[in-house]
Amino acid sequence: MCGILGIVGTTDVAAQLYDGLTVLQHRGQDAAGIATVSGQRVNLHKGNGLVSDVFGQVEMERLRGRVGIGHCRYPTAGSSGSDEAQPFYANAPFGITLAHNGNLTNTETLRREVFEQDHRHINTQSDSEVLLNVLAHELIEQGMLTPASALKAVEGVHRRVRGGYAVVTTVFGLGMLAFRDPNGIRPLVLGRRESAGGVEYAVASESVALDILGFTRMRDVAPGEAVVVTDAGELMTHQAAPGRKHTPCIFEFVYFARPDSMMDDISVHKARMRMGVKLGEKILRLRPDHDIDTVIPIPDTSRDAALEIASMLGVKYREGFIKNRYIGRTFIMPGQSQRMKSVKRKLNPIPLEFKDRVVLLVDDSIVRGTTSQQIVQMAREAGARKVYLASAAPPVRFPNVYGIDMPAASELVAHGRSETEIQQVLGCDWLIYQDIADLEEAVSGPKKKIDHFDSSCFTGEYVTGIEDGYFKALEHARGDAAKAKAASG
Numbered sequence: 001m002c003g004i005l006g007i008v009g010t011t012d013v014a015a016q017l018y019d020g021l022t023v024l025q026h027r028g029q030d031a032a033g034i035a036t037v038s039g040q041r042v043n044l045h046k047g048n049g050l051v052s053d054v055f056g057q058v059e060m061e062r063l064r065g066r067v068g069i070g071h072c073r074y075p076t077a078g079s080s081g082s083d084e085a086q087p088f089y090a091n092a093p094f095g096i097t098l099a100h101n102g103n104l105t106n107t108e109t110l111r112r113e114v115f116e117q118d119h120r121h122i123n124t125q126s127d128s129e130v131l132l133n134v135l136a137h138e139l140i141e142q143g144m145l146t147p148a149s150a151l152k153a154v155e156g157v158h159r160r161v162r163g164g165y166a167v168v169t170t171v172f173g174l175g176m177l178a179f180r181d182p183n184g185i186r187p188l189v190l191g192r193r194e195s196a197g198g199v200e201y202a203v204a205s206e207s208v209a210l211d212i213l214g215f216t217r218m219r220d221v222a223p224g225e226a227v228v229v230t231d232a233g234e235l236m237t238h239q240a241a242p243g244r245k246h247t248p249c250i251f252e253f254v255y256f257a258r259p260d261s262m263m264d265d266i267s268v269h270k271a272r273m274r275m276g277v278k279l280g281e282k283i284l285r286l287r288p289d290h291d292i293d294t295v296i297p298i299p300d301t302s303r304d305a306a307l308e309i310a311s312m313l314g315v316k317y318r319e320g321f322i323k324n325r326y327i328g329r330t331f332i333m334p335g336q337s338q339r340m341k342s343v344k345r346k347l348n349p350i351p352l353e354f355k356d357r358v359v360l361l362v363d364d365s366i367v368r369g370t371t372s373q374q375i376v377q378m379a380r381e382a383g384a385r386k387v388y389l390a391s392a393a394p395p396v397r398f399p400n401v402y403g404i405d406m407p408a409a410s411e412l413v414a415h416g417r418s419e420t421e422i423q424q425v426l427g428c429d430w431l432i433y434q435d436i437a438d439l440e441e442a443v444s445g446p447k448k449k450i451d452h453f454d455s456s457c458f459t460g461e462y463v464t465g466i467e468d469g470y471f472k473a474l475e476h477a478r479g480d481a482a483k484a485k486a487a488s489g
Helices: 014-023 057-062 107-116 127-142 147-160 207-212 251-256 268-286 303-313 336-346 370-381 419-426 436-444 470-478 480-488
Strands: 003-008 031-038 041-048 067-073 088-090 096-104 163-171 175-180 189-195 198-204 216-220 225-230 235-239 294-297 321-323 347-349 358-363 386-391 430-433
Touching: 003 014, 003 096, 003 163, 003 175, 014 031, 014 057, 014 067, 014 207, 031 096, 031 163, 041 057, 067 096, 067 163, 067 175, 088 127, 096 127, 107 127, 127 147, 127 163, 147 175, 147 225, 147 235, 175 198, 189 207, 198 207, 207 216, 251 268, 268 303, 268 358, 268 430, 268 436, 294 303, 303 358, 336 347, 336 370, 347 370, 358 370, 370 386, 370 419, 419 430
Parallel strands: 294 358, 358 386, 386 430
Antiparallel strands: 003 067, 003 198, 031 041, 031 067, 088 096, 096 163, 163 175, 175 225, 189 198, 189 216, 225 235, 321 347
């Protein structure tokens, strides 16, 4: 999972890209990069670490240009080395930089095609570099570089590439080219801003990046749509892959996105509130005479749901854990050992809110279960009489292949286990999950803005289809065992 941002402005955009990436930092804390175009030169700087670690005054002063893109990374396909930080650059045919959020499911097939048919060389294990070279080839096939030919080239990309992806690029002599996968799995939003120099445009993974920069959210980029903003600030769009089913990733609403974001015209905040209402209703159905004293969220993404659950149950809502803001999101940390070590550094209980109480802990989801196990134990050590655990999402039983780090089913606590068995593993007195139908209804909302979601990590149904042997290769490349081996040497 990553954050991407692109701007075509009337003045230098590097500082704005920096500010926007800091707002998208929750989507990736492993590496960051910015590329700009100035005159006859492409300027690029990237490296491992947070945005504030990668860019200093010297680096920012070198990133001149009115057109630019930025990226913050959480490694999925590929390794976590600095050579795999984005944006990627290819000097042929025109000089292209590319930043990508998502994951391709036919990378190995594409890698062979790029080498054998397109006669292009791939330097890294990243599927983003593969995607860059596919795009470069399709641009060459157009014969000339115009806004119309660039939009046409994306049709070729969509025909060849499978998976979930949102992409933003700079193309020398053109401007900015952005596009979204035909199923709209990964998010991408388009914004517009009036300035003294004229109209400016931006695309971003989440609307909050546009908000902070003063852009007005125009709309989400449609599934399969390609967007060109020329150097002169002219906007052109093209539906490059019509007729596919719109299936945005439901896990964006569960966990990844900020609550102040709008995605596919749905408020993430409101969606999470509705998740809480649905789960509260289920608790009342199953245990109308519950003995819950206090509802406590596991910060931060479960707060909206927990507040609504407490209201539904008619019990106190309390902040029982204090979060260390200097520890990153543990879910997106590479490797289980790092995630485990970070939990106690990240959260500290307030004993007053636990002592002699029956507490209901609310989390957005339970993935590997190790952190949930630790948090349940922390609640007991803080004095809770009973510890119940509620998940605003259903059991995560299957790998997510579209850009979220759930590569191996064997790493998921719910895989192959009943809810009773999961409860025993986590050590809580009662475990309750959201139903999948309730989750999808909560996210879609009363106006039913979206009919279908990518809920594959809950259902095992993959809208793009999966090639034979893909899951085994995925676990080998991205599983915790692979990350541990890479870290050791």
